[in-house]
Amino acid sequence: MRAFEYVSPNSKAQAMSLLATAWGKTEIIAGGTDLLALMKDDVVSPRRLINLKEVKDLHGISSGSNGMRIGALTTLDEIASNAEIKENFPAFADALMEVASPQIRNQATLGGNLCQRPRCWYFRNGFGLLPKDETGKDLVEPGENRYHAILGNSGRAKFVSPSTIAPILIAYGARVRVESPKGKRDLPLEKFFLTPKSEAEREHDLRPNEIVTELVLPLATNVRAAHYEIRQKEAFDWPLAVAAVALTTNGSSVTSARVVLGHVAPVPWRSPAAEQTLTGQQVNRSTAENAAQAAVAAATPLSGNAYKVQLARVAVKRAIMKAAGGVA
Amino acid sequence: MPDWDPTRKNPEEKPDDSGVSRRDFLRISGITAAIPLVAKPKLVMAAGEQIPVHGPGKVAMQFNVNGKTYKADLEPRVTLLDALRDQFEITGAKRVCDRGECGACTVLMDGKTVYACSVLAIEAQGKSIVTVESLMHDGALHPIQQAFVENDASQCGFCTPGFVVACKAMLDRNPNPTPEDIRHGLSGNLCRCGTYDGIRKAIAQVAQKGA
Numbered sequence: 427m428r429a430f431e432y433v434s435p436n437s438k439a440q441a442m443s444l445l446a447t448a449w450g451k452t453e454i455i456a457g458g459t460d461l462l463a464l465m466k467d468d469v470v471s472p473r474r475l476i477n478l479k480e481v482k483d484l485h486g487i488s489s490g491s492n493g494m495r496i497g498a499l500t501t502l503d504e505i506a507s508n509a510e511i512k513e514n515f516p517a518f519a520d521a522l523m524e525v526a527s528p529q530i531r532n533q534a535t536l537g538g539n540l541c542q543r544p545r546c547w548y549f550r551n552g553f554g555l556l557p558k559d560e561t562g563k564d565l566v567e568p569g570e571n572r573y574h575a576i577l578g579n580s581g582r583a584k585f586v587s588p589s590t591i592a593p594i595l596i597a598y599g600a601r602v603r604v605e606s607p608k609g610k611r612d613l614p615l616e617k618f619f620l621t622p623k624s625e626a627e628r629e630h631d632l633r634p635n636e637i638v639t640e641l642v643l644p645l646a647t648n649v650r651a652a653h654y655e656i657r658q659k660e661a662f663d664w665p666l667a668v669a670a671v672a673l674t675t676n677g678s679s680v681t682s683a684r685v686v687l688g689h690v691a692p693v694p695w696r697s698p699a700a701e702q703t704l705t706g707q708q709v710n711r712s713t714a715e716n717a718a719q720a721a722v723a724a725a726t727p728l729s730g731n732a733y734k735v736q737l738a739r740v741a742v743k744r745a746i747m748k749a750a751g752g753v754a
Numbered sequence: 755m756p757d758w759d760p761t762r763k764n765p766e767e768k769p770d771d772s773g774v775s776r777r778d779f780l781r782i783s784g785i786t787a788a789i790p791l792v793a794k795p796k797l798v799m800a801a802g803e804q805i806p807v808h809g810p811g812k813v814a815m816q817f818n819v820n821g822k823t824y825k826a827d828l829e830p831r832v833t834l835l836d837a838l839r840d841q842f843e844i845t846g847a848k849r850v851c852d853r854g855e856c857g858a859c860t861v862l863m864d865g866k867t868v869y870a871c872s873v874l875a876i877e878a879q880g881k882s883i884v885t886v887e888s889l890m891h892d893g894a895l896h897p898i899q900q901a902f903v904e905n906d907a908s909q910c911g912f913c914t915p916g917f918v919v920a921c922k923a924m925l926d927r928n929p930n931p932t933p934e935d936i937r938h939g940l941s942g943n944l945c946r947c948g949t950y951d952g953i954r955k956a957i958a959q960v961a962q963k964g965a
Binding site for chain 1: 920924
């Protein structure tokens with residue numbers, strides 16, 4: 427790891443004024459579980475780290491009439507252990523308990539989870555987000571792409587969005603607050619994730635001197651939600667496919683649905699086709715299968731990852747059945 | 755119980771002529787590069803206030819490890835794991851993957867398990883750090899360590915300190931774990947020898963008896 431300067435601001439204003447206005451010079455350190463690995467491997471080499479853990483108003487969970495707010499610096503374990511989160515957003519609590527390992531959950535933060543960098547092995551070995559060789563030829567398409575994207579992969583970006591909790595948060599309609607020296611902005615979490623078109627772009631709607639400060643979860647009434655992951659290992663493994671579903675029902679049939687896939691595209695992948703298929707229907711094995719088929723109908727697998735289409739389809743079907751209270 | 759005692763010297767073994775252990779050798783060979791040079795932190799203006807910038811050179815740091823105070827001058831890039839092992843000779847936590855993937859460096863920070871390789875030492879100041887070294891009392895193994903011995907829960911032993919710390923944290927939080935709780939609670943530690951079955955039995959034994 428290269429040497430760097432380390433600063434611990436104690437307010438958001440201080441933190442934002444310390445961040446550089448261009449990528450690369452400064453990095454935010456929250457839990458550090460992803461950043462330190464990136465720095466050890468020279469994928470990023472900031473000259474200065476800005477520690478956010480001493481900024482007190484970025485930490486904690488509160489609930490109001492509109493929903494719950496979670497500070498970006500709250501650890502995943504603190505959120506997963508919170509009784510109100512478990513009661514109001516059980517599928518989010520489920521997803522949190524599947525993240526990495528107990529040690530990581532004790533240290534990693536919500537904001538860090540949403541801002542973590544892709545696991546693409548080309549990226550992690552210094553070939554960039556849109557890996558290419560010295561002649562400019564894409565490395566992923568003819569290369570080792572078994573864990574890469576099967577949807578949203580028609581551009582240069584073939585990596586998959588790494589956060590395993592983003593899909594269920596999007597399904598629950600979460601909004602994220604981003605603050606910069608110029609002010610605050612709130613955006614739906616699904617708009618926070620972007621597919622970069624050049625190496626100058628990043629995978630988040632975040633400028634170098636902006637900070638994710640909190641997440642807001644709107645109260646979910648009459649919503650049944652579920653999170654389902656398919657992994658090679660039982661635990662502590664990156665998923666091959668994630669599906670998150672939130673169904674609003676009028677008792678017997680679905681009045682609206684959100685279906686979000688993870689680890690299949692450069693962003694958490696919302697499927698309007700699957701959502702439409704479910705709307706107005708009673709959930710049973712047949713409607714779940716139809717929606718799951720719709721979710722992957724547009725898949726364009728690469729040379730080595732067609733198997734993920736089947737996994738994504740099954741994940742969606744099982745998440746729908748789980749949300750409806752049926753057997754997965 | 756194994757009849758082989760790892761602490762007993764093999765009488766056939768020749769003493770090491772140099773009298774220098776591997777750790778001593780590494781330390782001696784590093785001395786020339788270790789000229790302490792601690793500058794006072796410079797100050798930067800941030801939102802109208804002056805705040806200190808530490809590094810990139812050495813910074814005077816102080817730690818609380820197993821109830822004792824340790825001091826060292828370290829660069830901000832030094833991890834807690836490297837500080838424990840290379841500065842304070844607290845070598846129970848092992849450096850294996852150094853990427854937060856294997857669990858061999860598991861320690862407790864303010865009572866919660868963390869990977870010491872993934873914590874900057876500068877951020878571990880002011881926290882209570884507990885390593886596997888603190889578990890033995892008056893030469894007696896901690897009940898979890900004893901259960902590891904009795905259930906054949908280690909082979910090469912390199913992952914064992916991390917596992918023992920992770921087991922202790924899990925049992926402190928959940929004294930009566932189900933088999934699934936044990937599998938999930940210990941998922942952050944890997945054993946390449948495959949002693950998982952022995953470890954699960956050790957935990958079940960401790961849970962029954964109480965630690």
